[in-house]
Amino acid sequence: xxxxxxxxxxxxxxxxxxxxxxxxxxxxxxxxxxxxxxxxxxxxxxxxxxxxxxxxxxxxxxxxxxxxxxxxxxxxxxxxxxxxxxxxxxxxxxxxxxxxxxxxxxxxxxxxxxxxxxxxxxxxxxxxxxxxxxxxxxxxxxxxxxxxxxxxxxxxxxxxxxxxxxxxxxxxxxxxxxxxxxxxxxxxxxxxxxxxxxxxxxxxxxxxxxxxxxxxxxxxxxxxxxxxxxxxxxxxxxxxxxxxxxxxxxxxxxxxxxxxxxxxxxxxxxxxxxxxxxxxxxxxxxxxxxxxxxxxxxxxxxxxxxxxxxxxxxxxxxxxxxxxxxxxxxxxxxxxxxxxxxxxxxxxxxxxxxxxxxxxxxxxxxxxxxxxxxxxxxxxxxxxxxxxxxxxxxxxxxxxxxxxxxxxxxxxxxxxxxxxxxxxxxxxxxxxxxxxxxxxxxxxxxxxxxxxxxxxxxxxxxxxxxxxxxxxxxxxxxxxxxxxxxxxxxxxxxxxxxxxxxxxxxxxxxxxxxxxxxxxxxxxxxxxxxxxx
Numbered sequence: 108x109x110x111x112x113x114x115x116x117x118x119x120x121x122x123x124x125x126x127x128x129x130x131x132x133x134x135x136x137x138x139x140x141x142x143x144x145x146x147x148x149x150x151x152x153x154x155x156x157x158x159x160x161x162x163x164x165x166x167x168x169x170x171x172x173x174x175x176x177x178x179x180x181x182x183x184x185x186x187x188x189x190x191x192x193x194x195x196x197x198x199x200x201x202x203x204x205x206x207x208x209x210x211x212x213x214x215x216x217x218x219x220x221x222x223x224x225x226x227x228x229x230x231x232x233x234x235x236x237x238x239x240x241x242x243x244x245x246x247x248x249x250x251x252x253x254x255x256x257x258x259x260x261x262x263x264x265x266x267x268x269x270x271x272x273x274x275x276x277x278x279x280x281x282x283x284x285x286x287x288x289x290x291x292x293x294x295x296x297x298x299x300x301x302x303x304x305x306x307x308x309x310x311x312x313x314x315x316x317x318x319x320x321x322x323x324x325x326x327x328x329x330x331x332x333x334x335x336x337x338x339x340x341x342x343x344x345x346x347x348x349x350x351x352x353x354x355x356x357x358x359x360x361x362x363x364x365x366x367x368x369x370x371x372x373x374x375x376x377x378x379x380x381x382x383x384x385x386x387x388x389x390x391x392x393x394x395x396x397x398x399x400x401x402x403x404x405x406x407x408x409x410x411x412x413x414x415x416x417x418x419x420x421x422x423x424x425x426x427x428x429x430x431x432x433x434x435x436x437x438x439x440x441x442x443x444x445x446x447x448x449x450x451x452x453x454x455x456x457x458x459x460x461x462x463x464x465x466x467x468x469x470x471x472x473x474x475x476x477x478x479x480x481x482x483x484x485x486x487x488x489x490x491x492x493x494x495x496x497x498x499x500x501x502x503x504x505x506x507x508x509x510x511x512x513x514x515x516x517x518x519x520x521x522x523x524x525x526x527x528x529x530x531x532x533x534x535x536x537x538x539x540x541x542x543x544x545x546x547x548x549x550x551x552x553x554x555x556x557x558x559x560x561x562x563x564x565x566x567x568x569x570x571x572x573x574x575x576x577x578x579x580x581x582x583x584x585x586x587x588x589x590x591x592x593x594x595x596x597x598x599x600x601x602x603x604x605x606x607x608x609x610x611x612x613x614x615x616x617x618x619x620x621x622x623x624x625x626x627x628x629x630x631x632x633x634x635x636x637x638x639x640x
Contacts (some may be wrong), residue, residue, distance in 0.1 A: 108172060112149030122154040127205070129181025131158045135201020144611065145172030156183030168191035174199050179208070186226065187215040196221060207232035208250070219243035229255035229280065236261045237365065240440055242268030249273065252300065253282035254433040256541070259284050259305045262291045269297065274545035276300045276363055278325050286346075291317040298323035300363060301330055308336035313345030313384040320356035320390070322338035325363045326370035332360075334386055334408065335379030345382035348373070348409065352390030362395040368420035372396035377405035384408065394418045399425035403614070406431050426594075429453065429469045444469065448500070449480050457483040464527055465490040472500035472508030477548040481513045484520035484554070489527040490534035496524070498550060498572070499543035511545035512537070512573060516554030532584030536560030550574065558582040563589040580604035593617065593632050608632065
């Protein structure tokens with residue numbers, strides 16, 4: 108088949124009735140290159156798309172014909188559809204088709220000096236991961252999507268040869284799905300647009316998604332990136348996310364629409380550290396999430412370094428349980444920690460660019476042992492209304508839970524505990540339970556400011572913990588430091604505060620240390636020990 112029109116007098120192949128979608132277009136099959144060759148030059152094919160071929164022009168199992176100076180337009184489906192067809196296409200236009208300009212399945216065409224524009228879905232749509240076209244000086248513009256893949260489970264090629272790329276949705280688009288094998292998304296200046304939920308997970312093992320520096324990943328409305336998964340009994344899925352940018356080549360995760368709340372963030376599932384899975388985010392900008400930018404649930408992942416995680420509609424980093432507070436350094440964000448029991452040793456790191464916010468009661472306690480919460484110097488901890496930080500716990504007979512708090516600042520890097528709303532009485536303070544000195548637990552607060560508690564800033568009940576040095580503990584709506592009973596009076600030195608001692612009997616030897624403030628006895632106090640002194 109040789110059709111040779113001219114620029115002034117092109118050949119037109121169109122619908123007899125001038126309606127789109129009523130004819131089946133032009134079809135080249137496996138025998139079309141059987142010792143022969145074909146060429147279309149200055150040919151316009153339009154208004155087809157009827158039937159299963161769904162295109163103006165369909166090639167299957169052939170490398171014919173050569174297409175030059177052709178226009179494929181106004182199809183009720185695809186402009187051109189290639190299935191196992193490695194055509195050479197030059198100086199052609201694919202435009203105003205209802206679905207896609209070019210639809211590829213297991214095909215590697217050479218596309219040069221072409222325009223794919225104003226199509227209803229995509230300029231180029233990939234039906235599988237077996238196609239790898241070559242582009243040269245192409246314009247892909249004014250489509251809903253420019254280049255569109257059907258799955259995220261792919262190490263995408265680096266796209267070059269695109270002169271203009273300006274579509275409604277930025278980036279190389281992809282549907283959602285499961286990344287079940289190790290994949291790398293290389294740097295593409297076009298970016299990536301994720302249109303469906305993506306889960307990084309492999310059954311009874313782990314898969315890894317690596318995102319290279321400089322990339323921007325756009326997520327559509329309500330779309331989430333999840334790491335790890337669990338489906339049903341004995342089917343655990345580990346997953347890893349490695350997004351390691353550089354100081355001059357950040358990786359950005361953001362919403363397609365550019366608005367806060369425009370996507371559903373990155374969710375580290377409780378299986379995101381199963382099977383040895385580890386995730387790392389470094390030199391990333393994560394923004395515009397809805398409920399959160401990052402959510403961590405019963406996991407130690409991810410490690411976060413040198414990131415900017417801001418502008419979420421609600422929580423920049425949301426930690427659903429206190430065991431899951433991630434290791435963060437040199438980052439700008441706010442970490443929101445929900446309530447629950449911390450029963451492993453944890454450190455809240457000073458990441459230099461934001462605060463920790465306690466949303467509900469946190470208990471630091473481990474059954475028949477102790478758990479330690481360490482707060483690094485320079486951190487500000489803000490607690491929501493009625494939120495309490497409790498050290499140690501007791502549930503029922505023979506279930507004792509020890510815990511300790513190590514909050515040791517420095518003279519030029521204080522640790523601050525305060526209310527989130529900034530109001531006196533705006534949180535419930537720090538409560539040292541009567542098991543807070545069990546199992547060798549010993550709490551220490553040094554160079555701390557503790558303020559704006561409701562009934563107390565610090566309360567010790569059945570325990571003389573913590574040791575308090577060089578602190579400012581003031582401005583409570585009740586007691587600044589409250590020893591529930593005389594046995595509970597703490598060891599306090601060089602501190603600005605007032606210690607209130609509750610009603611009861613001191614039955615052990617105690618020393619009230621000079622710390623620079625007063626002791627206030629709030630009721631009858633008896634110093635006495637049975638059959639002793």
